Amino acid sequence: MTSPSVPAGAAVPVRIRTMESSSTTGGSTRREATRQKLYEAAVTLIAEQGFSATTVDEIAERAGVAKGTVYYNFASKSVLFEELLRHGVGLLTASLREAAERTAREGGSRVDALDAMVRAGLVFIDRYPAFTQLYVAELWRTNRAWQSTLMVVRQQAVAVVEGVLREGVENGEFSDEIDVQLTAAALVGMVLVAALDWKSFQPERSLDDVHSALSRLLQGRVSGKG
Amino acid sequence: MTSPSVPAGAAVPVRIRTMESSSTTGGSTRREATRQKLYEAAVTLIAEQGFSATTVDEIAERAGVAKGTVYYNFASKSVLFEELLRHGVGLLTASLREAAERTAREGGSRVDALDAMVRAGLVFIDRYPAFTQLYVAELWRTNRAWQSTLMVVRQQAVAVVEGVLREGVENGEFSDEIDVQLTAAALVGMVLVAALDWKSFQPERSLDDVHSALSRLLQGRVSGKG
DNA sequence: ATTTTTGAACTGACTGGTCAGTGCAAAAAC
DNA sequence: GTTTTTGCACTGACCAGTCAGTTCAAAAAT
Incomplete structure (x- = not known):
């Protein structure tokens, strides 16, 4: 029993009271908070380095928990990652859906809905x-364990965009010659890459700024003098 | 079974007289062929699994060479990857530039040039x-060794698109209110994601098909009936 | 009293990189 | 024309280090 209970430089476990108490998965709040910390640690590390280059030890350290805790809460590194994916895309999908529905509720057109979803994407x-x-780094990979999870989860999100496009075609707002699936992918790509460029190379710009640039492109207001 | 001195399937070293005999890099043809094989092996494996999950042994095996050969030709796994990146983006940039210049030579508008570049991107x-x-999987990562290589090489490619946009703004073909940098990124994203979706989920579709769908989006022919 | 977390030790498989040695085609020597 | 030498390109067994995952007794939190 040589080990001191508090190693030098160990983070003091400050207990933070967040509102999100219980319900959802029925797990205890404490456990849920730990999982959340692990998600946050894993997401940044894996974004920086990729899945394989990120070690479980690193994740535990950044989350401020012991390695054993990771395996108490998740069956494996892969499972942690998969649940993280599901968690994140769930948030995005909900946000997109909410944007589309709000626009419809307020009597906006389908273009308005698309625009609202572009904004929701940027906010996300x-x-x-x-x-x-x-x-993005994982989506188009092949032969990975969580491939099916990614597919399911991608479809969830893209389907929302496709839905709005399809409705627009049905009520004549959009040309019936557009390719719904491909156009949806292109729109997602437009927002994705523009936003990643924004964050990576011009982080000082405001969201409104970026949004208006994309709106212009979306509505074809590119040709001709301003 | 220890390998015989001539492994099965070993390439017969055919001496090919190409014009690039000497000077430039002074590399022999044999060596260049080996490097090409290593590029091809590495690109597919890393695309499938990611950089860290791909082992040098795998790369060597798929290329049909011994592990030592990898290190004879490249200083390290990272260097192999970096040179691969430079090589690939060089091809893309040349192709984009060629498309833009050809359009200009043939008296096309800037929109035509953009369209030609979209097609060049799809072909690539x-x-x-x-x-x-x-x-795509590596571009937006942070804290990686080849980060600077990626940046340089990205700028090369995006600059071609930005150039066409800027020219279009200058001669009044495009609104002077467009955000050149962001719009370029968005266009690249549009093509990128649409194409990756095409390859991943609808590989049976023709290039022309995909190109026309993107052209429609690019030219704002989305709203309104056919 | 029960659930959850800790922390450190341990294992066994795997990996990037090394290096002494091989094969062989062309150059040099004869 | 034959023999010898050269050195480039390649080989693959090997090594030192790393990592996911396991175990578990003790402590902390609820």
Whole structure:
């Protein structure tokens, strides 16, 4: 029993009271808080270095927990990552859906809905840049364990955009010659890459600024004098 | 079974007289062929699994050479990867530039140039899907050894698009209110994600098909009936 | 009293990189 | 024309280090 209970430089475990108490998964609050800390630690590390280059020891250290705690809460490193993916895309999908529904409720057009979703996407990336990086980095890989998880979760998000496009085609707002699936992908790509460029290379710009630039592109107000 | 001195399937060293005999890098043809094989092996493996998850042994095996050969040709795994990046983006940049210049030579507008570059991008991704995957997966990472290489090389490619946009703004073809840098990024993203989706989820579609869908989006022919 | 976390030791598989040695085609020597 | 030498390109067994995952007794939190 040589080990001192408090190693030099160990973080003091400050207990923070967050509002998110219980319900959802039925897990105890304490456990949920630990999992959240692990998510946050893992997401930044994996965004920076990639999954394979990130060690469980690093994740535990950054989360301020012991390695054993990681394995108490998650079956494996892969499982931690998969649940992280599901968690993150769930947030995005909910946000996109909310934007589309709010626009519809307020009597906006489908273009307005698209625009609102572009903004929702930007807000999401603004808040969770690391998750976005990580997701982009993994999405088109093949032969990985969590491939199916990624597919399911991608479809969830893209389907929201496709839905709005399809509705627009049905009510004549959009040309019926557009390719819904491809156009949805292109729109997602537009926002994704523009936003990642924003965060990586011009982080000082405001969200509104970026949003208006993309709106212009989305609505074809590019040709001709301003 | 220890390998015989001539492993099965070993390439017969055919001496090919190419014009690039000497000077430049002074590399022999044999050596260059080996490096090419290593590029091809590395690009697919890293696209599938990521850099860290790909072992040098795997790369060597797929290229059909011994591990030592990898280190004879490249200083390290990282250096192999960096040179691979430079090599690939060089091809893309040349292709984009060629498309823009050809359009200009033929008296096309800047929109035509953009369209030609979209097609060039699609052709590139069609031919080198693995490289594209790999590039996307690494571009926005931080804290990696080859970060600076990626930046330089990204700028090379994006600058071509920015150039066309800027020219269009100068001669009044595009609104002077567009954000050149952000719009360029968004256009690249549009093509990138649409193409990766194409290759991943609808590989049976033709390039022309995909190109026309993107052209429509690019030219704002989305709203309104057919 | 029960759940959750800690922390350190341990294992076994795997990995990047090394290096002494091999094969061989062209150059040099004869 | 034959023999010898040269040195480039390649080989693959080997090494030192690393990492995911396990174990578990003790402590802390609820």
